[in-house]
Amino acid sequence: MLLLDGKLLSENIKAEIAAEVDVIRQKGGKIPHLAAVLVGENPASQVYVNSKIKSCEQVGFKSSMVRRDADLSEAELLEIVHNLNNDPDVDGFIVQLPLPKHINEEKIILAIDHRKDVDGFHPVNFGRMAQGMSAFLPATPFGIMEMLRRYNIETAGKHCVVLGRSNIVGTPMSLLLSRKGYPGDCTVTLTHSRTKDLPAEVRRADIVVAAIGIPQFVKGDWVKEGAVVVDVGINRIPDDTKKSGFRLVGDVDFDEVAPKCSHITPVPGGVGLMTVTALLMNTLKACRKEIYQ
């Protein structure tokens, strides 16, 4: 069994991006600028945004954060989005989800200029991705595709079972893996909470992508010998031995599943770090106008 090491891979990719930023700087070009909007006090969101900002610093990007209290109105948030859309120095920006209940997330995502949508959540980017056109890919699936590519995981003709059909992970992942080319050309089964006999579906998989948000849900006897397992889940479970009182586990029961796999991502240290790195890759593309002229 080989670990798909998101930490090592993201460090390598960040070093490549940092080298590109150096070249841009030497030539007097525009330094990529990522902005992040954080509303409210959700602790997980704060951790994610801080890590995105820190990663920007590591590669030499400019970053900025717009922080507001949870009682911000929808109109005020739309105004912030509008200002970022029109700020020529900002190449790309994200609005960290989830938003407070009184704000319509769909309305906010639709308001983001798709040319700055480095999270790849806008329907223009989603539609372009589905049609195999150049697009900002959602960061988590983009990070996973990059991981499969850099580890030379064979995908053509493989049967991939994706667990979870969210707009940000499961559904785009299923589309990307079924697209023509590498990594792709898989035969994909997209499963969800209404799927009958999920273990039987997973047992047929050469590649498993688990994105459901239930700790240690995928068990050892669900997984075929030699399968590649990508665990997207990030779940907190109580752990008295930790100062924080919790530890992070994935959607896969790592101890049971790992011995059967050819490759598996750890949690933490797997997909999560690649997600942040993919966001940097998208920001660099936005600055270079690689997706949209």
Ligand code: NAD
């Ligand atoms: P979500 O909560 O939006 O959707 C969960 C999906 O799982 C749904 O489609 C649902 O149908 C399916 N599901 C729920 N129960 C199921 C069951 N018993 N059997 C089969 N399917 C079931 O999920 P999400 O936003 O895609 O997040 C999934 C997990 O991935 C969470 O743990 C989240 O924290 C994590 N996540 C990690 C990253 C990362 O960077 N690593 C990024 C996004 C999400």
